[in-house]
Amino acid sequence: MKNHIYIHFPYCLYKCHYCDFNSHARSPQDIPYQKYTETLIKEIDTQIKQEPHRLENKTIHSIYFGGGTPSLMPATFVFNILNTLERHFTFTNKIEITLEANPGTLNKDKLNAFKEAGINRISMGIQSLNDNYLKRFGRIHSAQEAKDAITLLQEVAFPKWSVDLIFGFPNQTNNEWKSDLSYILKTDTNHFSCYALTNEPGTHYTQQIKRGQILPTPDDQLTDMLKLTYELSDKAGFTAYEISNFAKGLNYSEHNLGYWHYENFWGWGAGAWGQSDANNNQGNIFLLRTHNADDPHEYQQQIELTGTRYTEEVDYPTAMFEYVMMGLRLKSGISIPEFNSRFNQGILNVFESGIKFSIEKGWLEHSGDRLMPTFEGFIFNNAMVSSFIQD
Ligand code: SF4
Structure with a gap:
């Protein structure tokens, strides 16, 4: 990664x-x-x-x-x-x-x-x-x-x-x-x-x-x-x-x-956010997200006083959806083996109805080991992503 x-x-x-x-x-x-x-x-x-x-x-x-x-x-x-x-x-x-x-x-x-x-x-x-x-x-x-x-x-x-x-x-x-x-x-x-x-x-x-x-x-x-x-x-x-x-x-x-592949980010500065894998050792938590205070003065105080940051724990279902939402923005789409190994779950099962619906609509193609948006899938990206929420 x-x-x-x-x-x-x-x-x-x-x-x-x-x-x-x-x-x-x-x-x-x-x-x-x-x-x-x-x-x-x-x-x-x-x-x-x-x-x-x-x-x-x-x-x-x-x-x-x-x-x-x-x-x-x-x-x-x-x-x-x-x-x-x-x-x-x-x-x-x-x-x-x-x-x-x-x-x-x-x-x-x-x-x-x-x-x-x-x-x-x-x-x-x-x-x-x-x-x-x-x-x-x-x-x-x-x-x-x-x-x-x-x-x-x-x-x-x-x-x-x-x-x-x-x-x-x-x-x-x-x-x-x-x-x-x-x-x-x-x-x-x-x-x-x-x-x-x-x-x-x-x-x-x-x-x-x-x-x-x-x-x-x-x-x-x-x-x-x-x-x-x-x-x-x-x-x-x-x-x-x-x-x-x-x-x-x-x-x-x-x-x-890096954002679209859902990779590790460290963000520094006022309002910056970051995310990195929780390394699968914290139960249902997939990744940790940090977010600094937006206001530059508040940010400065935050760093001077404690150096700590607001941390959000992102669970597996949320992370899987975010991963898919990001991947569907790319012409190359989502690698099925990569998703399966990253989350230890099969994407074709987890998002079965969203995938089926999007393929029927002509927004998505299942080609080899990838799920790839079509041209129409780019145009109707919001609707396609929404269809994955229902799963
Ligand atoms: S105010 Fe204008 S220049 Fe500044 S970040 Fe926003 S869009 Fe960019």
């Missing part, structure tokens, strides 16, 4: 209107870079001291700096965090170390400094190439700045980089979405992700919908946009290896594959 690390940086310059991530808007001079990095390093050191048997010297396959906007961090702090991790863990030769970035927060020197600090993959949050939507949804950058950020990544020849896009802005036409996507497909990138705009509880966007100030894009149009995405990306040589993720060749996101 592979092991991964997630590092959360919770600050942004502005809160995007649709964002429900653990991000806190601050002006640049109010972001406590040094204090936050020190707390993070203390958290890592403390947890490893507390649980050496679970953590020390583990082999790590990927590290991901997510946010928030981690590209706001000075590269020296990123270096210090990576240095701390390298003291405790063994990095694989091909370790993927990603940093999320936003246009408008990077220049050539900073990008090179991140590269020197050890970052080998950038995930750039472009979201849209249309100033109208960028402005209306509170993004800090313009379409031109987004294009400049892509040019910069190409000029610096960053080892790997990916782009995040959003479709389904209210009143966005299919042609506008096609134009954004076509631009990205012509760049040098070999990976991109795109997500439909969703109205999550508590966001400014959701409040606007509730007040009747804005109408969300209807579901059938979102489906059309998703189908268009599959069609155009396929023509450009990308594989939809996951519902929302596209790669040329085998340039998959190693870190995200």
Whole structure:
């Protein structure tokens, strides 16, 4: 089983209107870079001291700096965090170390400094190439700045980089979405992700919908946009290896594959969560999950006072369902022998009715020793996953 690390940086310059991530808007001079990095390093050191048997010297396959906007961090702090991790863990030769970035927060020197600090993959949050939507949804950058950020990544020849896009802005036409996507497909990138705009509880966007100030894009149009995405990306040589993720060749996101394969994660930083196998020695408990306080100040107090974290025990039935839910997002689907050996139970029995129902609907194929979603299964993923709940 592979092991991964997630590092959360919770600050942004502005809160995007649709964002429900653990991000806190601050002006640049109010972001406590040094204090936050020190707390993070203390958290890592403390947890490893507390649980050496679970953590020390583990082999790590990927590290991901997510946010928030981690590209706001000075590269020296990123270096210090990576240095701390390298003291405790063994990095694989091909370790993927990603940093999320936003246009408008990077220049050539900073990008090179991140590269020197050890970052080998950038995930750039472009979201849209249309100033109208960028402005209306509170993004800090313009379409031109987004294009400049892509040019910069190409000029610096960053080892790997990916782009995040959003479709389904209210009143966005299919042609506008096609134009954004076509631009990205012509760049040098070999990976991109795109997500439909969703109205999550508590966001400014959701409040606007509730007040009747804005109408969300209807579901059938979102489906059309998703189908268009599959069609155009396929023509450009990308594989939809996951519902929302596209790669040329085998340039998959190693870190995200870890989530979809239900592997071990350690998460550090405000609001970060992690999960790792309970090693089957605690009765019905399959894995242990940790979750830090979301609020950066509360997180800091938590680490300074106790260094402890909120821990959730995940039982076998819950873990099996989560495993399937994640696996059904992948084009390659679920390996039957892998499920059976991991849980010591047969997937074809445990989820018999969900599998039968999904195959009858044309959402799932049983091919060799795998259960693989079809194209329709990608489109109707929510319904397919729901059919597994009834088991
Ligand atoms: S930049 Fe990302 S994390 Fe920050 S507010 Fe916008 S969507 Fe949220």
